[in-house]
Amino acid sequence: MESHQVIELIAGKLRSEKQVQALCLSGSYGAGLEDGFSDIDFLAVLDHGTLDTFAQTWRAILSDIGEIVLWREFKRTDLLVNAVTADWLRIDLLGVNADRIKIGRARNGLEVLFDHAGLLGALPEVLEDTGPDPKQMQYQFEEFIRILGLMPVAMGRREYFNAITGVFHLRNLLVSLLIEETRAPHRGGALHLNRLITHEQKELLASLPALVPGRETAIEAHLAYAAAYLPRARKLADRYAIQWPQRFEQVTLSNLSSKLGLDVSHLLD
Numbered sequence: 627m628e629s630h631q632v633i634e635l636i637a638g639k640l641r642s643e644k645q646v647q648a649l650c651l652s653g654s655y656g657a658g659l660e661d662g663f664s665d666i667d668f669l670a671v672l673d674h675g676t677l678d679t680f681a682q683t684w685r686a687i688l689s690d691i692g693e694i695v696l697w698r699e700f701k702r703t704d705l706l707v708n709a710v711t712a713d714w715l716r717i718d719l720l721g722v723n724a725d726r727i728k729i730g731r732a733r734n735g736l737e738v739l740f741d742h743a744g745l746l747g748a749l750p751e752v753l754e755d756t757g758p759d760p761k762q763m764q765y766q767f768e769e770f771i772r773i774l775g776l777m778p779v780a781m782g783r784r785e786y787f788n789a790i791t792g793v794f795h796l797r798n799l800l801v802s803l804l805i806e807e808t809r810a811p812h813r814g815g816a817l818h819l820n821r822l823i824t825h826e827q828k829e830l831l832a833s834l835p836a837l838v839p840g841r842e843t844a845i846e847a848h849l850a851y852a853a854a855y856l857p858r859a860r861k862l863a864d865r866y867a868i869q870w871p872q873r874f875e876q877v878t879l880s881n882l883s884s885k886l887g888l889d890v891s892h893l894l895d
Contacts, residue, residue, distance in 0.1 A: 665716035
């Protein structure tokens with residue numbers, strides 16, 4: 627079944643469900659950025675106290691589309707369902723109550739399928755960009771330095787495969803930083819990156835060493851990622867007045883120098 631047919635089928639079945647006040651597409655489809663590989667993200671506004679019953683309704687509807695081979699359901703304040711059918715159609719649902727629909731949402735990221743109560747029309751057209759979350763960025767800065775600082779442990783134990791896992795985490799933190807630099811809207815899921823970063827940023831990622839286990843290769847990779855990350859992270863912290871963990875950075879680099887005999891002068895601010 628084609629994606630547009632799935633969307634029409636689901637919207638048609640839910641339009642008469644009394645517990646559903648509104649239904650729209652979010653994610654790539656909601657922003658008009660979908661391609662042939664996109665999953666389908668639905669946002670449903672539900673009556674209070676209906677999360678459990680709607681989860682059952684949702685599963686029955688998806689079963690009409692195809693065999694469900696993966697079902698992950700999470701219920702707290704909201705209802706989140708991730709489903710995959712036998713033909714690998716990925717369908718996600720976020721079910722929220724009406725009083726939570728305005729949290730972090732704007733009309734330009736949604737395609738309304740129906741809205742019985744006129745709730746979605748009250749959303750702002752676009753969200754104001756207030757910059758990155760300071761607490762999240764400070765955590766990421768500290769985490770990068772912490773992982774970098776574990777290099778003497780991995781080298782001392784000759785845990786070169788674990789060292790490469792550390793570089794993998796450094797790479798993920800670098801990618802997150804690059805996305806924050808561009809402040810690209812409609813970021814989508816983990817499989818969207820090409821449209822979120824610039825040509826210069828892609829060249830930077832391509833220039834970094836391959837992840838190969840071994841003492842020299844692991845050290846080279848750690849230092850290369852540090853050289854790519856730290857100056858850019860300091861610049862972003864300064865731009866948004868986010869506290870930089872300067873003392874933690876200083877003692878970490880000093881420890882790398884003393885324990886491994888490395889020249890880290892190029893990494894200093």
